[in-house]
Amino acid sequence: MSKAIRLHQTGGIEVLQLENVEVGDPGPGQVRVRHTYVAVNFIDIYFRTGRYPMPLPNGLGSDAVGVVEAVGPGVTDLQAGQRVGYLMGPQGAYSDVRVMPAEWLIPLPDGISDRTASTLMMKGMTAQYLFRQVYPLKGGETILYHAAAGGVGLIACQWARALGVTMIGTVSSDEKAAIARENGCTHTIVTTRENIAARVRELTDGKGVPVVYDSVGKDTLQASLDSLQPRGTLVSNGTSSGPVVIDTMQLAVKGSVWVTRPAMVHYATPRSHMLDMATELFDLVLAGKIRGEPKQMFALADAAEAHRALESRQTTGATVLVP
Template structure:
């Protein structure tokens, strides 16, 4: 038996509901791998789930993404060996832990050139950016792309990847303190979506043109403006809700604003099978190798500081990715 330190929630609510407990971890079952986790990724979906925006069955753990070292193999596992470095994003909730048993078919090997901390900081976010720029809308040279929350973990990767593909990228941020991070990520122009005239500022930044695609993870505060920033027959990809759920609209609005395409994608359906997971992971590793995906670790916390991680994220106090070290 291995004793693991894990986050356990008995209720949903503020960051105060996050508690750490010791849990006895059994030997890995058939098809499973036991991992000693070395770095844990934070993603804003963790906040949505902890707060009840995306309700979970209780009691529950938290977290979707971690990196670690294989410590034990369950029966029938032949594609990994003890000592391998591995990571996952879709092995079920419970990544906030020092050790964990994970189905082997949910694991991806970590390339030698990528450190544990970088892998934890980038993988979930890069897999999100991957489906957005390659599948939801295939970004190409000459496109105008609007990326909301461009100083955040996903936003920085998304902006940089779109720029590397030849797009003109406008990023939004929620405060002037994040302008530099968004600019450094690859944005050609940066605007503050908290200002009432941000839509006009966007159109000014593009020389009077609108976006072929808008990537909106902010939702409540930006969604209606996102529709106004989208060119006829353009795409609005609503993939998060950092400020709250997007306002409900009548479908006819999409017609009146230019026959727009509106979609609400997410990372898990895009990686629902082992084959898809491996294929998309290869695309991400290729993008990293080409320099399309760059990583800025904005803050590191211990696992015992998990509640502080959530407070910092909700308070928009960190630019870039947040990781935890067990």
């Protein structure tokens, strides 16, 4: 009998229940995967609390790595024993074994361990689409990136350094500032004691930045808008502090700025494009320009504690569950 975290209602961490589940053979176009690591992402909290609706009862999580146990009819590009990862698809990654649609699985290259890959699937691919697609960075830009010591943030720090981008990163403590700088963040702003927009203007000789990547949301919205150059772009890629509500007149007042709310699914499909994104990411890892190791590890049965740590802002980098 396999184990999985299940939800029968939305709410606090107490709704996460470890249950026995039956996992059958894969059907047409499907693959059965035994997980080695399961990533915990802030979007999982949105699903758990009901901010993002889903049918109930249900599993949780959409980001994991593991080994293919069996393939169903019609699957020709994957085979038993192959190492794979995924970042999209149906909820249910918080489990030791599951059946997945083959179209969402990404083969892992030799030279990248499962442990490293567990930090790269959702988080590394998020950095890829933010920096290479949503607002393509060419090198030489100065950018503002919120939550620079988070799971995506530490990869973004390294990617910015690899591109030759000057990254200004916000963090909540001096300890997190040091971690962000160690990973390539050029300047850090400690939000508990520094004014974000004022510091950005100081660092850019009053010009502001052409783009802000903001996964925090409500609490940083005004600072993000105030940090932009005229016709700059606010990439609102998360709402960990609460939903973003914008009066469009503000966009004109702040300098005819642009706002976009991107979603991974629109940048990582079709499958061929997702695989190209992964190749760019993996090449940087294999070249030693991006490194990833989990900073916090919990047993699958302790998923609630992992959520507690992530929500309390106690974590840095990636958090994973070990089945």
